[in-house]
Amino acid sequence: GAVVSQHPSWVICKSGTSVKIECRSLDFQATTMFWYRQFPKQSLMLMATSNEGSKATYEQGVEKDKFLINHASLTLSTLTVTSAHPEDSSFYICSAIKSFTDTQYFGPGTRLTVL
Amino acid sequence: LAKTTQPISMDSYEGQEVNITCSHNNIATNDYITWYQQFPSQGPRFIIQGYKTKVTNEVASLFIPADRKSSTLSLPRVSLSDTAVYYCLVGDPLIKAAGNKLTFGGGTRVLVKP
Numbered sequence: 001g002a003v004v005s006q007h008p009s010w011v012i013c014k015s016g017t018s019v020k021i022e023c024r025s026l027d028f029q030a031t032t033m034f035w036y037r038q039f040p041k042q043s044l045m046l047m048a049t050s051n052e053g054s055k056a057t058y059e060q061g062v063e064k065d066k067f068l069i070n071h072a073s074l075t076l077s078t079l080t081v082t083s084a085h086p087e088d089s090s091f092y093i094c095s096a097i098k099s100f101t102d103t104q105y106f107g108p109g110t111r112l113t114v115l
Numbered sequence: 116l117a118k119t120t121q122p123i124s125m126d127s128y129e130g131q132e133v134n135i136t137c138s139h140n141n142i143a144t145n146d147y148i149t150w151y152q153q154f155p156s157q158g159p160r161f162i163i164q165g166y167k168t169k170v171t172n173e174v175a176s177l178f179i180p181a182d183r184k185s186s187t188l189s190l191p192r193v194s195l196s197d198t199a200v201y202y203c204l205v206g207d208p209l210i211k212a213a214g215n216k217l218t219f220g221g222g223t224r225v226l227v228k229p
Contacts, residue, residue, distance in 0.1 A: 004158070043202070044159070094158075104161070106158030111156065
């Protein structure tokens with residue numbers, strides 16, 4: 001199989017606080033993981049590419065200092081939303097590429113609500 | 116990355132076959148076509164991937180004409196649980212430098228009625 005998990009599945013936080021979301025590939029190693037954001041009734045928007053052992057690559061318009069990404073191991077990438085504001089409320093989804101398949105497998109997503 | 120165009124929505128009934136066509140006129144030689152399914156508040160699920168002609172798995176079939184400027188995802192005998200958004204994506208899975216980035220279009224919202 002190719003299972004990707006995310007934790008937490010949902011989180012509510014106060015404006016100004018930081019929230020960390022974890023993305024794990026449970027049964028395979030992933031040198032590359034991706035972070036997406038999805039607003040209600042909209043498509044997924046790629047935020048950044050996370051590479052193990054190196055700095056993440058952010059898409060245009062995504063603030064790297066606000067969305068901190070750490071890919072410290074071949075099975076874990078984290079996204080930290082710093083100083084969260086209500087407009088950061090969204091569904092955050094990660095994906096991981098299984099080595100030798102070139103297919104992206106997605107996590108179940110994390111619902112972030114900032115009050 | 117090739118842009119894709121899909122119908123915004125489609126309605127069907129249980130037991131019918133659903134065919135969703137995706138246009139990708141500027142598909143590149145090395146691009147593959149991949150379809151994902153997404154249920155509300157869940158991450159996308161890989162359905163099928165193909166390069167040309169026809170690909171079939173236990174879930175769906177993918178038909179790609181010779182010019183590869185479009186593709187059709189076929190879901191046989193749909194059930195209520197197939198109600199979801201279906202995304203067609205085009206890209207080269209072997210471009211390691213590009214990080215295998217996927218660009219999601221608007222998707223097709225399929226509603227299966229009883």
